Amino acid sequence: MVGPDRAEQAPPLRLSAAEIKSQARELGFDLCGVAPAADHPELGFLREWLDRGYGATMTYLHRSARRRADVRHVVPSAQTVIVTGTLYNTNRPYSTECADPGRAQIARYAWGDDYHDVIGARTESLLAWMRERSPTPFEARAYVDTGPVQERVYAQYAGIGWIGKNTCVINPEIGSWIFLAAIICSLPLEVDAPSLDQCGSCTLCIEACPTQAIVSPGVLDSTRCISYLTIERRGEIPEASRSGLGSHVYGCDVCQEVCPWNASAPRSADPAWQPRPAWDGVDLLTLARRTDDELTAALLGSAMTRAKVQGLRRNVSVALENAAVERHATSESGADGNTPDQDIADARS
Ligand code: B12
């Protein structure tokens, strides 16, 4: 009797990057790459960015700046960072295609389920699978958005995409409507080639930003960014910033919508990212008239919980003022003969 080949019986010497990428695909990730845990020059921009005040009131960025400067401050034995990208684009028009100032604009990443939960669970599954498969134990930490990691820099070095002038990571095949997640680990995996900048001479995002928040290529001033103002900022929105919000009530997609790399972005069929009926094509008045209970129910398990009902109401109120002013600017006495103040009072009644 001939016994099995000895080479076939031997366990693998190490878990390979190719096996991890194949498993990532099985788990629903669209992109996966590996970056070295190295001293990448772009990591150093964070300090200067914060010093210039571009981090606004996001004090957590200041508190964790040292750890964010290098993943080896988070996992000292780190050798590589596995980065995944997940497409969340769905079959709905861009905000820039909508001329109605009464339509509530909500960033598409927030239309479905909370990506922290969905991607977080998939990332933990990938890490658990790696631990099972690896012939040797290793150290690792997995993060989706909320960890002290500059995810975009590692995404660029993992070959997921380049950091565009709008500061978003753009993949040449599927565009920038992607969530990022990172697993910092001590495994010496084979790394990918970094993505190359393909913005060229284009400046469409810088020109289209409604609040001039992209102060120079790749540099965003959060204090001016609608995404910051509507999601992260607590308390009142400063008077001077209100008109710039237009009808954006949660986040902003303009600098990605105008990007040529998103002109024919593929759409995800994943049920997690499909728009919830409560936000799908909703207008400002309908949102304003919803009860707290209705809003709370719609926010449950969605990425929009960050602003809470109170924050959403604040934003809708600013957007209603903007819509009323816009309507009165285009028709002398307003479509219904009301003044802007009457329109707003009607909405609140
Ligand atoms: C803080 C934060 C914000 C802040 C600040 C945004 C920002 N540009 O930093 C606010 C609230 C404004 C925000 C908005 C949005 N965010 Co956000 N955000 C983050 C977070 C938590 C940290 C980002 C960070 O480190 N910023 C610090 C600065 C320094 O980084 P940066 O602006 O990206 O700058 C890089 C380059 O542009 C360049 N750079 C910076 N300065 C300079 C200077 C020079 C001279 C040069 C050449 C280059 C350069 O180097 C930097 C390296 O990090 C990450 C998650 C994470 N942990 O990484 C998500 C993250 C970046 N956000 C994300 C998303 C989806 C959004 C929004 C699209 C949401 C929305 N629709 O409203 C918008 C997009 C706005 C935009 N154009 O960036 C995704 C981005 C996915 C992608 N494809 O890139 C991330 C990765 C979350 C995730 N896990 O998916 N966000």
Ligand code: SF4
């Ligand atoms: S998210 Fe909106 S406000 Fe912020 S930089 Fe992009 S276009 Fe400007």
Ligand code: SF4
């Ligand atoms: S709009 Fe143009 S400049 Fe801006 S990120 Fe896209 S390709 Fe780059």
